[in-house]
Amino acid sequence: MDEIEDLRSFVEIARSRSLSRAAEAMGISKSMVSRRLTRLEAGFGARLFDRTTRGVRPTEAGDELITRAERILAELEEAREVVAARSGTVLGTLRLAAPLAYGVHALTPLLGELAAANPGLEIEVDFDDRFVDLIESRFDAVIRIGTLPDSSFIARRLAPVRAHCVASPDYLARRGRPAHPRDLAGHDCLRYLTRGGSEWEFVSAGRRVGFRPRGRLASTSGDAILRWAIAGYGIALLPSFMGGDAIAGKRLERVLPDFPSPESALWIMRPPGGYVPAKVRVLTDFLVARLGGG
Incomplete structure (x- = not known):
């Protein structure tokens, strides 16, 4: 099995372009990765990587070996699975x-x-x-x-x-409950940050209604938005798998239940x-x- 492990190390080095990163990915020492590479190069009688200031890169011989080594390892994995499947x-x-x-x-x-x-x-x-x-x-x-x-x-x-608009009972007591998506313009919305910006969508009379939320609090973390909503800082649009427990525990309440978000x-x-x-x-x-x- 030494040859197989040598091939595994070789492929990981080729993918990561670094002995250190290959060692980290495999959970072994850098010296072990280096020994395996040295053994493989000796066995093939060829240098497989050139060392550079930024790491390593495959030689022509290394390039020739990469595809074949990946195929060998993939076929070995498939063979293991087929044999294991016979025993469930x-x-x-x-x-x-x-x-x-x-x-x-x-x-x-x-x-x-x-x-x-x-x-x-x-x-x-x-x-x-x-x-x-x-x-x-x-x-x-x-x-x-x-x-x-x-x-x-x-x-x-x-x-x-499906996502739902939610807010804490304290926030709704202070700021009122919106009756229509357009009423959200007068509220603090807790925004989820995305590259293209975030638009909230609702379904009204069979048509989609878009709304660009505005508010001082925004995050790339859904958990941060959930915590802000529970703390009463604004209205959030959250998927049901996030807000369900807080709604059941009465820490959050559904807002705009007659205007559901489009199903995803x-x-x-x-x-x-x-x-x-x-x-x-x-x-x-x-x-x-x-x-x-x-």
């Missing part, structure tokens, strides 16, 4: 990306259950609201909310998502291809079963 076991590391707020509020307990039910499965989750490139970031799957862009990735709908959806996406790794299939089936797939 799921093996390997599942690398998943998910939105921060949804991950913290809803996905975390589900992944804990999935890990408990599959002792051979390791789960690594990156909770972040940024757009994730599945291929370059080497994630096995990604969870997304909203309208999906056109792509070759395979997507499965997991559940509907929760999706799981994976790279294109006919072969679906067992770990991705198990994750997808589990989430569809728990969330309804609607």
Whole structure:
């Protein structure tokens, strides 16, 4: 298995362009990565990387090896999964990306259950609201909310998502309760920061009504907006998986219930291809079963 581990280290160095970053990604020492590379170069009789002030870059021989090494490792992983599947076991590391707020509020307990039910499965989750490139970031799957862009990735709908306007009882007692989306112009709105700006949308008589919220408090964190709303600093538009507990506990109240936001959806996406790794299939089936797939 030394040759396999040497190939793993080689591929990680090629991806990260650094022995230090490769060692960090693999959870081993830099000296171990260096020894594996030296052993691999000796075995092939060729230098595989050139050292630069910024890290390393593959030589011509290294470039020739990269694709083949990735294919060897992928086929080995597939073989392990096929053998394990015969005994009903799921093996390997599942690398998943998910939105921060949804991950913290809803996905975390589900992944804990999935890990408990599959002792051979390791789960690594990156909770972040940024757009994730599945291929370059080497994630096995990604969870997304909203309208999906056109792509070759395979997507499965997991559940509907709808946002609600909410505010604390204290805020509504002080500032009054808006009766129509246009009334929000006279209120402090807690804004979610996005690159293109944020517009709140409502459905009225079958038509969409847009409103550009204004307010002194804004954040890229849904949790910050939730806390501000509970503290009485303004009106927030929050997905139901975030505000539901606070509404049930009467710390927040629904605002504009007759003007719902357009329904969105929760999706799981994976790279294109006919072969679906067992770990991705198990994750997808589990989430569809728990969330309804609607």
